[in-house]
Amino acid sequence: LAFNYYTNNAIQSLEYAFKARQIADSIHFTKGEADALRQIGIAFWAQGDMVTATSYFFTGLSVAETNNHLQVQADIIGNIGTAYNGMNNPNEALNFLLRSRTLQQQLKNYWREASVLNNLGDAYMALKDYDNAKVSYSTAMDMAFKNNYPLGVTTNLRNLGNILEAKGQYDSALSNYFKCVDLSSGINDNRGLILSYRSISSVYLKTGKLKQAKEFGLKALEHATRL
Numbered sequence: 001l002a003f004n005y006y007t008n009n010a011i012q013s014l015e016y017a018f019k020a021r022q023i024a025d026s027i028h029f030t031k032g033e034a035d036a037l038r039q040i041g042i043a044f045w046a047q048g049d050m051v052t053a054t055s056y057f058f059t060g061l062s063v064a065e066t067n068n069h070l071q072v073q074a075d076i077i078g079n080i081g082t083a084y085n086g087m088n089n090p091n092e093a094l095n096f097l098l099r100s101r102t103l104q105q106q107l108k109n110y111w112r113e114a115s116v117l118n119n120l121g122d123a124y125m126a127l128k129d130y131d132n133a134k135v136s137y138s139t140a141m142d143m144a145f146k147n148n149y150p151l152g153v154t155t156n157l158r159n160l161g162n163i164l165e166a167k168g169q170y171d172s173a174l175s176n177y178f179k180c181v182d183l184s185s186g187i188n189d190n191r192g193l194i195l196s197y198r199s200i201s202s203v204y205l206k207t208g209k210l211k212q213a214k215e216f217g218l219k220a221l222e223h224a225t226r227l
Contacts, residue, residue: 173203
């Protein structure tokens with residue numbers, strides 16, 4: 001439940017995650033405790049509080065490592081990399097994300113690997129390494145599609161739009177972003193709508209279409225207040 005709510009109601013996600021941690025701790029279920037700590041971190045990450053998110057991720061990682069919960073370790077290491085992306089530290093992000101991808105491959109968890117690849121693409125984007133970013137996003141989108149992970153599909157389609165925008169290919173970027181609006185609406189991904197509307201606004205601003213830039217900027221703001 002905590003995971004299901006983090007993209008559209010971070011407060012509700014936190015409530016479920018803290019409750020899960022309380023229950024796991026009361027029955028000495030260390031895997032549940034580590035995963036609950038991870039979910040708490042994800043909810044703070046969704047609200048943009050990277051420092052608090054990272055604190056919970058490292059606490060969860062310690063519990064997972066102490067008790068040899070390999071899947072939770074792999075997931076949290078990837079989350080830490082994502083948080084470093086959010087703190088504008090792509091080089092440190094790459095260290096964690098590459099470790100996480102290796103672990104996910106060893107565990108044969110292709111659904112999680114697709115998520116890690118998405119965040120690897122973000123790190124490469126921050127470093128302006130567009131070729132590696134495109135490979136990461138495209139591979140992640142293909143894996144998400146094959147494994148029936150619609151959030152991964154729309155996220156990486158938007159990320160590929162970001163590359164097009166960065167290269168000045170604005171019409172193609174807008175096409176991606178508008179597709180993402182439809183996809184995000186279909187899966188109730190409020191965070192995805194915010195990012196898609198913001199990206200559309202960005203393109204219109206860069207092309208001097210100020211009326212449309214304001215329109216979609218306000219749409220992004222409207223959806224952001226729902227979190």
